[in-house]
Amino acid sequence: MGTPPETEQTAEAAPEGVETGAQAVVEALRAAGVEYLFGVQGGAIMPVYDALYDADDLTHVTMAHEQGASHAADAYGIVSGDPGVCLATSGPGATNLVTGIADASMDSDPMVALTGQVPTAFVGNDAFQECDTTGVTDPITKANYFASDPDSVGDDVGTAVALAAAGRPGPTLVDLPKDVTAAETDRTPGEPTTPETYHVQERADEVAVEAAAHAFEAAERPVILSGGGVIKGDAHEELREFAFRTETPVVTTMPALGSFPEDHDLAMEMAGMHGTGYANMAITHCDLLLAVGCRFDDRLTGGIETFAPDAEVIHVDIDPAEISKNVHADYPLIGDAGTVLDQLDEAVEDAPDADEWRAQCREWKETYSMAYEIDEDAPLRPEFVVEALDEATGDDAIVTTGVGQHQMWAAQYWTYTEPRTWVSSHGLGTMGYGLPAAIGARLAADDDQDVICIEGDGSFLMTIQELAVAVRENLDITVAVLNNEYVGMVRQWQDAFFEGRHAASEYSWCPEFDKLAEAFGAAGFAAEDYDDVPDAIEGALAHDGPAVIDFRIDPGANVYPMVPSGGDNGRFALTEEQL
Amino acid sequence: MSNGLSGPAPDERPTPQGRRTPEGVRIDPEAEAQPEIRRTTLSALVKHEPGVLAEVSTLFSRRQFNIESLTVGPTTDPDRARITMVVEEPEPGVEQAKKQLAKLLPVVSVTELGEDSIERELALIKVDGERPDEVHAVAEVCDARTVDVGPRALTVEVTGTEPEVDRAIEAFERFGVREVVRTGTAALARGTNETANTTGEP
Numbered sequence: 001m002g003t004p005p006e007t008e009q010t011a012e013a014a015p016e017g018v019e020t021g022a023q024a025v026v027e028a029l030r031a032a033g034v035e036y037l038f039g040v041q042g043g044a045i046m047p048v049y050d051a052l053y054d055a056d057d058l059t060h061v062t063m064a065h066e067q068g069a070s071h072a073a074d075a076y077g078i079v080s081g082d083p084g085v086c087l088a089t090s091g092p093g094a095t096n097l098v099t100g101i102a103d104a105s106m107d108s109d110p111m112v113a114l115t116g117q118v119p120t121a122f123v124g125n126d127a128f129q130e131c132d133t134t135g136v137t138d139p140i141t142k143a144n145y146f147a148s149d150p151d152s153v154g155d156d157v158g159t160a161v162a163l164a165a166a167g168r169p170g171p172t173l174v175d176l177p178k179d180v181t182a183a184e185t186d187r188t189p190g191e192p193t194t195p196e197t198y199h200v201q202e203r204a205d206e207v208a209v210e211a212a213a214h215a216f217e218a219a220e221r222p223v224i225l226s227g228g229g230v231i232k233g234d235a236h237e238e239l240r241e242f243a244f245r246t247e248t249p250v251v252t253t254m255p256a257l258g259s260f261p262e263d264h265d266l267a268m269e270m271a272g273m274h275g276t277g278y279a280n281m282a283i284t285h286c287d288l289l290l291a292v293g294c295r296f297d298d299r300l301t302g303g304i305e306t307f308a309p310d311a312e313v314i315h316v317d318i319d320p321a322e323i324s325k326n327v328h329a330d331y332p333l334i335g336d337a338g339t340v341l342d343q344l345d346e347a348v349e350d351a352p353d354a355d356e357w358r359a360q361c362r363e364w365k366e367t368y369s370m371a372y373e374i375d376e377d378a379p380l381r382p383e384f385v386v387e388a389l390d391e392a393t394g395d396d397a398i399v400t401t402g403v404g405q406h407q408m409w410a411a412q413y414w415t416y417t418e419p420r421t422w423v424s425s426h427g428l429g430t431m432g433y434g435l436p437a438a439i440g441a442r443l444a445a446d447d448d449q450d451v452i453c454i455e456g457d458g459s460f461l462m463t464i465q466e467l468a469v470a471v472r473e474n475l476d477i478t479v480a481v482l483n484n485e486y487v488g489m490v491r492q493w494q495d496a497f498f499e500g501r502h503a504a505s506e507y508s509w510c511p512e513f514d515k516l517a518e519a520f521g522a523a524g525f526a527a528e529d530y531d532d533v534p535d536a537i538e539g540a541l542a543h544d545g546p547a548v549i550d551f552r553i554d555p556g557a558n559v560y561p562m563v564p565s566g567g568d569n570g571r572f573a574l575t576e577e578q579l
Numbered sequence: 580m581s582n583g584l585s586g587p588a589p590d591e592r593p594t595p596q597g598r599r600t601p602e603g604v605r606i607d608p609e610a611e612a613q614p615e616i617r618r619t620t621l622s623a624l625v626k627h628e629p630g631v632l633a634e635v636s637t638l639f640s641r642r643q644f645n646i647e648s649l650t651v652g653p654t655t656d657p658d659r660a661r662i663t664m665v666v667e668e669p670e671p672g673v674e675q676a677k678k679q680l681a682k683l684l685p686v687v688s689v690t691e692l693g694e695d696s697i698e699r700e701l702a703l704i705k706v707d708g709e710r711p712d713e714v715h716a717v718a719e720v721c722d723a724r725t726v727d728v729g730p731r732a733l734t735v736e737v738t739g740t741e742p743e744v745d746r747a748i749e750a751f752e753r754f755g756v757r758e759v760v761r762t763g764t765a766a767l768a769r770g771t772n773e774t775a776n777t778t779g780e781p
């Protein structure tokens with residue numbers, strides 16, 4: 001395993017005092033408990049890098065591209081729960097981070113971006129590599145700061161780290177003008193705290209909890225909808241306990257994969273556009289929906305008019321602005337997911353009388369089974385590859401993905417049982433997320449956890465340069481490319497909705513990913529037939545360091561079930577003809 | 580292209596009776612109501628620092644909240660400024676606007692002012708100077724003041740609620756309005772009611 005040795009937080013690591021703004025930045029990171037940073041050097045950020053040069057307790061990973069740094073930091077945050085930190089210079093360095101910041105914002109991931117800026121006196125003059133970074137990132141950060149004073153730059157950074165993880169997590173940014181980080185200061189930053197205008201409500205109103213509990217007890221067809229907030233709030237145990245005691249079927253959103261064990265009888269798995277048929281039936285027919293930590297994204301709801309149309313909605317969320325944003329909450333419960341679930345658990349005395357409903361849900365699991373058939377002589381089915389990888393790895397293996405069909409197969413056919421094992425780009429849907437995310441996930445994971453990156457041929461090519469980083473850092477990652485030589489998800493939509501006109505979705509040439517991996521210094525494998533699969537997987541997992549398997553899958557494979565955008569969840573298509 | 584999963588087709592499945600409105604509200608078949616469009620005044624106490632106004636206006640454009648007017652100015656506390664906004668939104672848009680606004684970090688508190696709040700707007704109206712006496716007469720009726728008198732143009736100042744200002748501008752139209760500038764609505768809660776909660780507690 002290539003992760004750097006754990007450095008001990010010794011007292012001597014703390015310097016006697018800071019001398020520059022840049023040292024104050026580093027001291028603030030240290031005080032906030034930051035261990036890893038992902039970034040790329042450059043003019044305006046050089047003073048900060050220079051201060052990091054002496055910080056042996058902070059590990060910096062030099063990425064190939066700043067987008068990679070932002071995704072690595074994002075994934076680090078998802079897996080560890082602590083903010084991942086990325087670093088870039090001004091101008092293009094900062095703009096290259098933007099995709100990853102927007103991604104973290106959509107998915108409420110704790111992340112901090114530190115960007116260099118031209119010296120204060122040049123700001124506004126269109127100086128070399130100047131960009132209005134706080135302006136550009138304002139709509140995609142939870143908060144951002146322009147550090148204008150060397151005496152407070154450390155506190156700005158501390159605040160940014162504290163805020164990223166507090167309440168509903170999200171990305172924060174501090175823009176660091178070069179003169180401010182280079183300037184002298186002896187102000188050691190204080191304890192990182194959130195700003196005084198930031199408030200988080202932990203416990204839900206008792207009266208509201210009572211009312212919700214009554215509604216829940218009276219339900220005949222209850223469903224729990226577990227959202228990403230359950231994982232971010234570390235509320236999976238409370239959720240499981242509540243579901244087990246009340247024997248309530250559980251549907252998850254995509255970001256919540258792993259919050260509830262998918263091998264459990266009550267698990268209906270993922271709902272939404274490519275959710276299971278049974279999850280979508282359960283959501284469509286329930287009369288009470290207990291939604292926890294979710295924002296009712298349109299990929300989940302389909303058309304709002306037909307979303308859980310018979311259900312009273314109890315919505316638990318830490319962000320009051322999510323309440324009744326997309327779906328009206330009959331019982332809004334504002335607070336921390338775990339705390340509110342405990343409150344509900346106490347308030348609900350009798351579980352709903354729902355034997356019939358549970359039997360119905362069980363029946364749907366059979367009727368709309370995700371099972372598929374294999375023809376050994378036909379091209380490889382991607383579903384089989386995902387299942388084979390799942391079987392070959394431990395229960396706590398971490399899966400990262402790109403965006404496209406392969407992402408959906410990875411969500412559908414891997415059996416998730418633990419939180420923080422599914423690392424994907426949900427809200428923004430960023431192709432190229434998988435590999436840099438695997439790098440961040442690898443550094444946050446335990447050494448004995450496998451990290452598998454499931455990528456598409458197109459998506460992989462968007463950030464493939466990060467293989468150089470994985471090799472340099474000797475990170476144990478297995479990249480499984482589900483190679484269909486297609487911009488597959490687009491091709492699937494073209495077949496369904498654009499009369500099969502494959503505009504810009506066919507690759508007439510694709511690199512050989514196994515050989516490309518070898519050129520980077522990683523191990524390369526390829527699998528074309530069912531017989532090749534076990535050996536390729538075994539070889540890649542056994543390799544100490546990054547390995548890439550080029551799975552040549554059926555180019556015509558499609559993702560089902562499918563609810564077309566804005567469609568009725570209950571009318572998911574099982575075949576193209578049903579679309 | 581090939582493949583798919585087996586199971587009953589969409590038409591063979593049971594379908595629920597209910598529906599929701601596009602705003603996500605479950606439709607009560609007995610009382611199917613269209614969302615009401617609400618026009619209201621929001622007052623936000625904010626930190627007096629650069630970029631706050633930009634943050635607020637970006638938020639409103641990004642979330643497509645319909646904003647009629649926005650004014651900003653200092654308060655008695657040098658660290659605080661007050662932003663007053665008139666918004667018009669179908670429910671639950673106003674509630675969303677309030678909550679999204681409250682979420683911005685430089686925003687200390689947000690209040691929706693009731694119907695009885697004190698609302699005023701100021702307008703400067705520049706009209707042709709040919710009939711100064713008549714302009715003065717109309718100004719008197721409209722409670723306006725003449726603030727600039729020239730040989731070719733006169734400028735009057737009028738203060739009042741938005742409809743009052745509308746009416747005043749209309750009244751001056753007969754002289755030929757050259758230019759108008761309006762400040763947008765500023766508002767305070769009536770009596771001892773507080774417009775903004777200064778402690779920052781939600």
Ligand SMILES: Cc1ncc(C[n+]2csc(CCOP(=O)(O)OP(=O)(O)O)c2C)c(N)n1
Pocket residue numbers: 402403404405406407429430431455456457458459460482484486487488489490
């Ligand atoms: C950065 C970015 N650009 C474009 C898209 C639109 N898009 C979504 S899926 C997809 C195809 C992905 O192709 P590939 O990585 O080969 O995955 P496949 O669907 O074939 O599994 C595209 C182009 C996107 N999601 N992200």
Ligand SMILES: [Mg+2]
Pocket residue numbers: 404456457458482483484485486487488
């Ligand atoms: Mg592809």
